[in-house]
Amino acid sequence: MATQEIPGVQKISIKEAIEEIEKFKGWLYVGPQPWNLGSEGFFYSTDINLLPADAKKIRDEFEAQGWKSTLSKEDIEDVIENTKDQIEDPSIHQLFEAFNFFYENDAYIEW
Structure with a gap:
């Protein structure tokens, strides 16, 4: 299933999410696995003025369109x-591997 465009959302790559994490907030959504550094995604943070049911509808719509909630900014x-x-100086590939490992196992990778 191809992911759809979401109005008002800035698409980024997983590579950008890792390298520029300080710019973002919320949860990183990406398309279907397998992922690579170029896989597209976006950060979404719930509007605190929304009712919980309305916020859930938005997240459910993302999922219905093929987007998957991965890790929060803080987790990344x-x-x-x-x-x-x-x-000492991990490569972007090592950071990406650690991202995937944490997503799959809810634990840090041991190098």
Whole structure:
């Protein structure tokens, strides 16, 4: 299933999400797996003025269009920090591998 355009949402690559994480907030949504550094996604943060049921409808619509909620900005920052604690100067590929590992296992990768 191809992912659809969502009005008012800025598309980014997973690579951009990792390299420029400080620019974003919310949860990273991406298309179907398998993912690579060029896979498209976007960050979504619920509007606090929305009723919980309305916010859930929006998230459900993203999922229905083929987008998958992955990790929060904070989780991605933690994955990056954990990887940098283990590897002095990790490559973008190592950071991406750590991102995937955390998504799949809800745990940090041990290098």
